[in-house]
Amino acid sequence: MIHINRYWEDLSVLQVNRETPRAHYIPYADAGSAKSGKRARSPFYQTLNGSWKFQYHRSVREVEEAFYEESADVSAWDELIVPSCWQVNGYDQLQYTNINYPFPCDPPYVPDNNPAGLYVREFNVSGHWDKKDKYIVFEGVNSCFYLWVNGKFAGYSQGSRVPAEFNVSSLLREGKNRIAVMVLKWCDGSYLEDQDAWRYTGIFRGVYLLARDSVHVRDVFNKQTFEDGFRKVTLLTELETTGQVAVRAELKDSEGSIVGTDEAAVDGKGTLRFEVTNPVLWNAEKPNLYQLYVHCGNEVLQFPVGFRQITITDGVFQINGQAVKLKGVNRHDSHPELGQTIPLNHMIKDLILMKKHNINTIRTSHYPNDSRFMDLCDEYGFYVIDEADLECHGMGTASEEWDDGNIHLLSQKPEWKASFLDRAIRMVERDKNHPSIVMWSMGNESGYDVNHIAMAEWTKSRDASIPIHYEGAASSQANPDVESLDMLSRMYASVQEIEAYAQDEKQKKPLFLCEYSHAMGNGPGDLKDYWDAIYKYPKLMGGCVWEWCDHGIKTETKDGTPFFAYGGDFGDKPNDGNFCIDGLITPDRKPHTGLLELKKVVAPIRIEAQDLRKGTINVTNLYDFIDLSHLGFYWKVEMDGLVVQQGQLGSIEAAPHGHQIATIPYNLPETSTGTYLLTLSCWLKEQTSWAEAGYEITFEQFVLPVQQVKESGDSLRQMFPLQAYQEGDILTIEGFDFCHSFDLYSGMIQKISKQGVNMLQAPAQLTIWRAPTDNDMHLKERWMNAGYDRTAMKTYSCEWTEIDGTSVEIKSDFSLGGDSRFTILHGEAIWRVDGTGEISVKLQVKVGEKQVYLPRFGLQLMMPQGMEEVEYLGFGPHESYIDKRQSVKKGRYLMTVDEMFEDYIMPQENGSRYGTEWAIVSNEQGMGIKFSSPEDFSLNVGHFTPEDLTRAAHNYELAKRKETTVHLDYKMSGVGSNSCGPELLESYRLNEKEFTFELRLLPVFKEDE
Structure with missing residues (x-):
C-alpha cells in the first residue's frame, strides 16, 4: 500500500498546502479578452481538461507507491477524460441512495476498502510563464485527493464541490511536466456529503493552471x-x-x-x-x-456587478425595496450520461427552460454549483439560494429507525466544527460577488446545533448583506438559537400549516418553503393551492419545488433497448429505487406536464373577469420590476371548440404589482346551443435571450354568459323502431343500423356495432383501480389491502324491459369487491338503448363507510385494434387531473391514442383528461363510439390497462396492446405530491359515499355525421 498520511480520516486535516479561498475569476491580459469570458483567450490560463492516464483500484491499499514518480510507466493505463465521473465510465459501482450512507456509519471512519482512482497527465509549460507564480485549480473533486507535481507532493484537499487551489510555482518547470492525482471515493467529509443523489466520484469539474504576476x-x-x-x-x-x-x-x-x-x-x-x-x-x-x-x-480581472439590495422588513422579503415572491426549483447537477459533470451548454439549456416556464429562483441543492453556472444566473436573471456542500441525513437513519436526535450529532461535536465552517467559508468566498445570490444556505438535512450556528455567524460577519437560510433549525430537537437565521424554512409543510404561520402575529420572520410540492412522476398536484396562499400572505416568500430534473442514467437493456435507469438497476445496495426520478423534466430535458402546471400557476400575469357580458377584464401585473409593455395579448372566442371571433388587445402596460382594465370587443348572442369560451393568450412581442417572439407566457379562459338551449333535433331521437330478443343470458338489441348485446348474467354490455363494424373487443366493466402514481406510494398499500386492485363485479339481479318498441331498459343490482375483503361498493345500473343505437347508463353507487377513498370510479371499455383516433371537447392538449389542470386549455382536440400517453420512467397512471364534455374514439375512417355525459367526466384512452402499468417497473417493460383501452370516469382522485409532501387534500379525493354517474355511448361514423 502507498505510504502516505491518512488524511482522509483525520478531522484535524481538511487540506494541506491549499490556498486560502478567494472569489472566482480568471486573469486576462486585456479588458477585451476579459469581457468575452472565454478562458482560452487569456495567456495566463491553461486548461488541463482532456485525456488523462487513469487506473482504478477497488481499495487504496492496492495502490503502489511509485505511481506518482516522474519515472513511473503509466503507458498501459486506461485513458479517461477529465472532467468526468468514474461510475459513468465503467469504474466502480453506480449507486443511488437518498438518506442512508452507503457504508457503515462510524464517523469519521470510512471502509478500509476505500476505492481509489489514480490520474496522471503530462503537459507543457510555456517559457513565457518563467517569472510568473503558477497555480493549479481543481474546481471539483469527489471526495478527496492527493496531488503530486513532478514526483513531489504538492497538497491534499477535501470538500467535493468547491475549488481547491495550490501554488505549484516551485514544482513546475519550463517544458514537460507531470501531474499525478489520487482520488479516494470516501473520506471523513463523506459524512457531510450525504445528498439525495447518485454517488459519483472523480475529478468531475474542470482543472486548469493560472500564471500570476509575482505580486497580484x-x-x-x-x-x-x-x-x-x-x-x-x-x-x-x-x-x-x-x-x-x-x-x-x-x-x-x-x-x-x-x-x-x-x-x-x-x-x-x-x-x-x-x-x-x-x-x-x-x-x-x-x-x-x-x-x-x-x-x-499585466493582469485584468473582470467582475459582473449587479446593483441590488436584499432586505427583510416586517417579515416581508424584499429586493430593491420591492416585495418579491421566489418561484423556484431545486436543482442538482445531473446529466443522463455524464453524471455530475455538467457541460456549459447543458447549464444554459436548463436556465432557458426555467425562464420559459416562469421560474425565477434556483436553490443549488445541496452544494455550490459550477462557478460558470453562477455567472449564467447573473446574466440570465435568477435568484439563487447558494447552498453549502453539507448534508448528513444518514445520521438519522443509522439507528434501526429514524432518530431525530442523531441527525444533530455532527453539528454538536466540536471536533467537526472546522469541517462545517470550511464548507461555508469556501462557498461564500468563491461566490460573494454574484448579484444573483439572494440567500446563503448552511446546507441541508444535517441537524442544527453549534457548528451550524458557527457557520451562520461567520457568514453574517463576512457578508451581512445577504440573508441566511437553513431549514434544519425547524426540527423539534434542534438548538433553539436561531438568531443568525433570517427566515423560517420548511420542507413539505401543508397549505394549512403555512397559512397558520402567516396568520400568527407572533411570527416575525418570513417563511420560505425550501422544498415543497414533490414533483415525482405524475405530479405535482397541489401547486395552485400553495400559490393561492403564498400570494395572499406577505410573510410567505415563496419556495422551491422538489425538484428540477429526473436523475435517470441513460443505459440500455441486454437486447439494446434504451431506458433511464434508477436505484437498484445496477445491482447497487443499499438503494432507494426510483426516488431519484422526481423531477419536473426528464433526464434529457423534456418537460413533464408538472412543469407546464408550474409555469401556469406562477405566471407573472393574472387575468380576472370583471364584466364578461361587456367584455371587460382586469389584468394584474405580478412582475416585481417591469411593466407589461413587452407582452402582446391575443383573444379568441370559441363555440364548442370552433373559433367564431378573434383579435388582439390594444396596449396593456400595467406597472409592476399594478393592474389595468381592458375591454375585449367581442359580440355575444343571447342564446346558443353550444358553450361560448373566451381564451386570452399573453406572449412576447420581441425575441429575448431565452425565447422567441410570440412565445406564450400564460393564458386564461372564461366561460362566457350565453344562455344554452337544446337543439330541436333531440326530440326526434326516440322515433326509430328496434327489436330485442334474449337467447340464454344474452340480450340482443337490433336497430336500423346497429346491433348491441348485453350479458344479463354479468349485467354488462358486451357488443356495440354499427353497420356491422364491431366497436368492442371485450365486455365493458366497472373499475375503481388506477396504476398507482409515485405520489400514491404511501396510499398504495391501503388501496391494495382493501382489494381495490383486484375487484370483481357481482350481479345480484338483471332484468330488461322493452318500451314502446323504441327503447329497451336493462336494470341491474351489483357490487364490487376484492378477494378476502368485504364488498367495497354497491350500486344500481339502469341501461337504456334507443332506436338511434345510443346507449345510456345511470349508475347509482354507495361506497362502504369504512372504505378509504377511491382512486377512480368509471366504465372501462376495450375497443378493437385500429381504434387509434381520439377527438374530444375538454381540457388539453396534455393530461389533467382535478388538482393538476391549470396548464390545460378547454378546447376541441384531435389526437392519436399514442399522443394521449404520458411516458413516465416508472409507469403509472397517466394521460387522463379532466373535465371532458364529449369524446369520440374511432378508427381513421371515423368509425367508433361517441361518449358524453350530462356532467363533465374524466377521459383516459391508451394502449395499456391499469394492470399493465401497475406491473411494470420501467417503461421499457410495457408491451403495447393492439387494442385501445378507454376509461370513462365519474371522477378520479387527484395526484397530489404525497411521495414526500403532505397527504392529498380532502377536496381532491373521490371520497363520496353516495353518487350518481350518467353516460351516453353512441356508435358513430364521423364522416357521415
Missing part, C-alpha cells in the same frame, strides 16, 4: 451601499494583494460606457470606491449588469 490581486470583494432610496449607490471594492502593487479599476455600464474609475497603491489590503447616480438596478426580470475591470500589473 489575490481576492476581490465588491460591496455596495445605497443612499437616497436607490438614487445613489457606492461600490466599495475591497482588495487583497500578495504584496505592494498599484491597482486601478474602471466600472462600465451595460453599454460599455465608463461610469467610474479609481486607483490605489495596495499593500495587502486596500479599497477602491465608485459612486453611481441613478444606477440601473439588477433583478431577475431585468438583469442589468455593470462590469468592473481591475487592472494590476
